[in-house]
Amino acid sequence: MRKVPVMSHSVGGLSEVYGTRLGMTEDSLELLERTRGSAEPWDLGDAKAGVPGLYLSCFDMLFTEDATWLVKVSEASPAPAAPMTHMEPKDEPEQCPVIDSQEQGLSPGLEGQEDEHSLEQVQSMVVGEVLKDIETACKLLNITADPIEWNTGNVQKWLLWIEHLYRLPNAGKAFQDLTGKDLCAMSEEEFRQRSPLCGDTLHAHLDIWKSTAWMKERCSVGETKTTGGEDLWSEADSSCSGQPIHLWQFLRELLRKPHNYGRCIRWLNKEKGIFKIEDSAHVARLWGLRKNRPAMNYDKLSRSIRQYYKKNIIRKPDVSQRLVYQFVHKV
DNA sequence: CATGAGGAGATCG
DNA sequence: CGATCTCCTCATG
Numbered sequence: 001m002r003k004v005p006v007m008s009h010s011v012g013g014l015s016e017v018y019g020t021r022l023g024m025t026e027d028s029l030e031l032l033e034r035t036r037g038s039a040e041p042w043d044l045g046d047a048k049a050g051v052p053g054l055y056l057s058c059f060d061m062l063f064t065e066d067a068t069w070l071v072k073v074s075e076a077s078p079a080p081a082a083p084m085t086h087m088e089p090k091d092e093p094e095q096c097p098v099i100d101s102q103e104q105g106l107s108p109g110l111e112g113q114e115d116e117h118s119l120e121q122v123q124s125m126v127v128g129e130v131l132k133d134i135e136t137a138c139k140l141l142n143i144t145a146d147p148i149e150w151n152t153g154n155v156q157k158w159l160l161w162i163e164h165l166y167r168l169p170n171a172g173k174a175f176q177d178l179t180g181k182d183l184c185a186m187s188e189e190e191f192r193q194r195s196p197l198c199g200d201t202l203h204a205h206l207d208i209w210k211s212t213a214w215m216k217e218r219c220s221v222g223e224t225k226t227t228g229g230e231d232l233w234s235e236a237d238s239s240c241s242g243q244p245i246h247l248w249q250f251l252r253e254l255l256r257k258p259h260n261y262g263r264c265i266r267w268l269n270k271e272k273g274i275f276k277i278e279d280s281a282h283v284a285r286l287w288g289l290r291k292n293r294p295a296m297n298y299d300k301l302s303r304s305i306r307q308y309y310k311k312n313i314i315r316k317p318d319v320s321q322r323l324v325y326q327f328v329h330k331v
Numbered sequence: 332c333a334t335g336a337g338g339a340g341a342t343c344g
Numbered sequence: 345c346g347a348t349c350t351c352c353t354c355a356t357g
Contacts (some may be wrong), residue, residue: 075332127340244343244344280333280334280343298333298334299333299334301337302334302335302336303337306335307337309336309337310337316335320335322333322334322335323333323334
């Protein structure tokens, strides 16, 4: 109900990947009866697929929606557009993601069909989700939303992140020493050359980020500009003060996004601040990603949590249970 | 066998 | 310097 994944083939492999992995609903499939690609080599085959819940959370993070607005784009704006630099003459005329989601109210006449209308609603909703999810990723990785600004370290983080989320084979090395700018200048073909296995997927992901950044830029022109513009992205969250994030803050961030991380960490009793780490390895990986500690594991993460006992930040609940902790103070 | 408690030195921003 | 990170020992279910 919440998400209405939509797919398009505008991003080659992506649609198939997400289509199959995201557990698309039948109706959404009908909605835009797109070609249903053949199953990707790495999906549904492995154990994870059997437990969609596990990594689905991550998928939602960026993608239930991405495809969506590509759909919108390809359907709504027939004109070949700009921000997507060189587009390959692939099967789809790749367009620039457009911001029309905002002003959909202005063009009611255009989409006479109910389908179109509901589709628009879905799309704008979905665009919002993309924004939120990318924002979340940015916080977790401590990188900016705009790939153009990434240094080589940021790029590596992002790659790790995407690979981690989507269970892609490791391709980090293939993009070593590239900045975000370099990355953004690369065509899908170049991506594929560097990483035959997942270059196209990575490229598609990057496109989403680029598009989102571009859109965000467009939307925020005029306002927020004076202050530096971080307001838009850092509104509701606490963890933004430039200081290095603390583990307890990180955990709270995860807990704050049950939709994305509910399968690896969740509240048992939010009022009392009691939470449970459902997937210790997963949480540890996320933390390691965030802190640039590839060797992070639950052993070490839990040691850090235990340090909080003395500081009165986190404690073990009265009835001690495995992997269950409790924030001492109110959230 | 994964988790939990906590000591102690190393490391990083 | 503080907040982990890392490694380690020992205990527990």
